[in-house]
Amino acid sequence: MKVGVLTGGGDCPGLNAVIRAAVRKGSFHYDDEFVGFLEGWRGVMEDHIVPLNLDAVAGILPRGGTILRTSRTNPAKQPDGLDTCIATLKRHNIDALIAIGGDDTLSVARKLHEKGTKVVGVPKTIDNDLAGTDYTFGFDTAVNIATEAIDRLHTTAEAHNRVIVVEVMGRDAGWIALHSGVAGGADVILLPEQPFDIEKVSETIRQRHGRGRYFSIVVIAEGAKFATADPRQGELVTQAKGKDEFGHVRLGGIGNALANEIEKKTGYETRAVVLGHIQRGGSPSAFDRMLATRYGLKAIDMVHQGEFGSMAALRGNSLIAIPLAEALSKNRTVTPEMIAVAEGILAPIETPEHVK
Numbered sequence: 001m002k003v004g005v006l007t008g009g010g011d012c013p014g015l016n017a018v019i020r021a022a023v024r025k026g027s028f029h030y031d032d033e034f035v036g037f038l039e040g041w042r043g044v045m046e047d048h049i050v051p052l053n054l055d056a057v058a059g060i061l062p063r064g065g066t067i068l069r070t071s072r073t074n075p076a077k078q079p080d081g082l083d084t085c086i087a088t089l090k091r092h093n094i095d096a097l098i099a100i101g102g103d104d105t106l107s108v109a110r111k112l113h114e115k116g117t118k119v120v121g122v123p124k125t126i127d128n129d130l131a132g133t134d135y136t137f138g139f140d141t142a143v144n145i146a147t148e149a150i151d152r153l154h155t156t157a158e159a160h161n162r163v164i165v166v167e168v169m170g171r172d173a174g175w176i177a178l179h180s181g182v183a184g185g186a187d188v189i190l191l192p193e194q195p196f197d198i199e200k201v202s203e204t205i206r207q208r209h210g211r212g213r214y215f216s217i218v219v220i221a222e223g224a225k226f227a228t229a230d231p232r233q234g235e236l237v238t239q240a241k242g243k244d245e246f247g248h249v250r251l252g253g254i255g256n257a258l259a260n261e262i263e264k265k266t267g268y269e270t271r272a273v274v275l276g277h278i279q280r281g282g283s284p285s286a287f288d289r290m291l292a293t294r295y296g297l298k299a300i301d302m303v304h305q306g307e308f309g310s311m312a313a314l315r316g317n318s319l320i321a322i323p324l325a326e327a328l329s330k331n332r333t334v335t336p337e338m339i340a341v342a343e344g345i346l347a348p349i350e351t352p353e354h355v356k
Contacts, residue, residue: 001026001096001303002032002034002093002095003026003033003034003035003095003096003097003300003303004034004035004036004044004049004089004094004097004098005034005035005036005037005052005097005098006037006040006068006097006100006105007019007040007066007070007100007101007124008040008070008071008073008100008101008102008104008105008108009072009101009124009125010070010072010125010280011070011280012125012126012137012141012142012280013064013126013137013138013141013142013280013281013282013283013284013285013288014138014284014288014291014292015065015070015100015124015138015292016057016060016065016066016067017060017061017284017288017292017293017296018137018292018293018296018299019057019066019068019100019296020057020060020293021293021294021295021296021300022098022297022299022300023052023053023054024057025296025300025301026300027053027054030300034051034053035049035050035052035092036049036056038050038068039068039073040068040070040072040073040101040105041071041073041074041105042071044089045073045075045078045084045088047088047091061293062289063283064280064281064283064284072104074104075108076107076108076111082108082112086112086115086116086117089117095118096118096119096303097112097117097118097119097120098120098122098299098300099119099121100121100124100299101121101122102125102127102130103125103327103328103331105121105124106121106311106327109324110309110325110328113308113309113324117308118303120299120307120308120309120311120312120321121311121312121324121327122295122296122298122312123311123312123327124138125138126141126169126176126279127139127169127170127172127173128175129171129172129173129333130331131326131328131331131332132311132313132322132326132327132329133311133312133327133332134314134315134316135291137291137292138280138288138292139176139288140285140287140288141279141282141283141285142168142176142279142280143176143180145275145279145282146166146168146176146180146275147180147184149166149184149273150166150183150184150186150217150219151184153166153217153273154185154215157215157216157217158214158215160269161215161268161269162268162269162270162271163205163216163218163259163263163266163269163270164217164218164271165218165220165255165258165259165262165270165273166186166219166220166272166273167220167221167222167254167255167256167273167274167275167276168219168220168222169222169275169276169279169280170191170221170222170223171192171221171222171223172223172331172333173192173193173223173331173334174190174191174221174223174333175334176221176279177191177220177224178339178342180219181342182342185217186217186219187204187205187208187216187217187218188201188204188217188219189219189346190221190258191221191334191339192221192223192224192225193333193334193339195224195226195227196226198226198227198261198265199265201218202261202262202265204347205218205262205266205268206266207347209266209268218258223254224254225254226257255272255273258272291314294319295312295319299312302321307321309324310322310324311324311327313327
């Protein structure tokens with residue numbers, strides 16, 4: 001078979017491991033031929049391809065990023081974009097396509113499958129928020145990077161008696177904030193799942209200082225929101241106006257906004273650190289190399305088993321194929337059970353009268 005491969009959306013550690021595994025098993029066990037589409041769906045629309053053979057994937061296992069590069073191009077938003085993609089695949093006699101990406105990339109894969117394209121998906125997002133799978137590759141690496149940063153910030157915060165707010169990635173789900181916050185010993189952890197009350201956050205820090213701990217670490221996901229009059233809603237902090245082709249605003253700035261409010265309300269010197277794309281870059285962890293390799297092997301097996309319109313998913317310790325529709329049905333947000341883990345180790349707030 002002739003198999004196309006693409007990587008779309010934000011890059012993350014482990015993408016190259018998926019590509020390598022699919023190409024190696026496809027070449028060694030199925031006698032497949034591979035081509036790569038450059039820069040995600042843009043490469044399919046604009047017909048930018050490269051050969052993907054054993055030489056092309058040699059040595060890429062520990063490399064971050066993606067040798068195929070990536071973009072946030074959405075063919076469904078372009079005039080005849082999906083039909084253009086189909087025409088490109090037919091022109092190159094592509095028998096099947098492996099799309100590696102998050103909910104945006106896989107939403108395009110689903111639309112193409114509904115038009116008759118033979119496509120399988122591999123879940124990729126450091127946010128770990130794709131439904132139907134227990135873990136996505138890249139998440140473990142991002143958590144390790146964030147945790148190391150928090151460990152380092154503890155010493156400088158203590159040396160200066162400062163509050164340090166650490167902003168990590170997480171648009172709709174706070175998995176990175178939760179895991180790195182717990183692992184890094186943060187004093188406050190703020191998630192997109194729960195709009196936060198700045199008064200209660202400030203009071204938590206005051207009470208900690210009142211117990212003789214004159215520094216604090218606050219970990220906040222970029223998608224966390226200040227609480228509004230409606231406790232179920234909140235206000236997102238964004239960097240710029242406008243949206244990308246998939247309808248997402250560009251998040252960023254919640255860490256600085258929170259730091260300013262904490263300093264204003266407590267009088268304690270407060271600094272913000274935005275980890276940003278540091279979480280995406282660099283070599284994948286051993287866990288992510290192994291998980292990504294398994295995803296790549298599963299993807300090429302799914303191609304030869306005819307499991308099109310499906311995504312490889314980790315359930316327990318097994319990889320299975322699930323419908324793309326199931327994977328895209330909702331975001332996988334932090335569960336109440338996991339929130340309880342954080343709440344169990346964080347100091348409770350004794351809310352004073354002036355905060356009630």
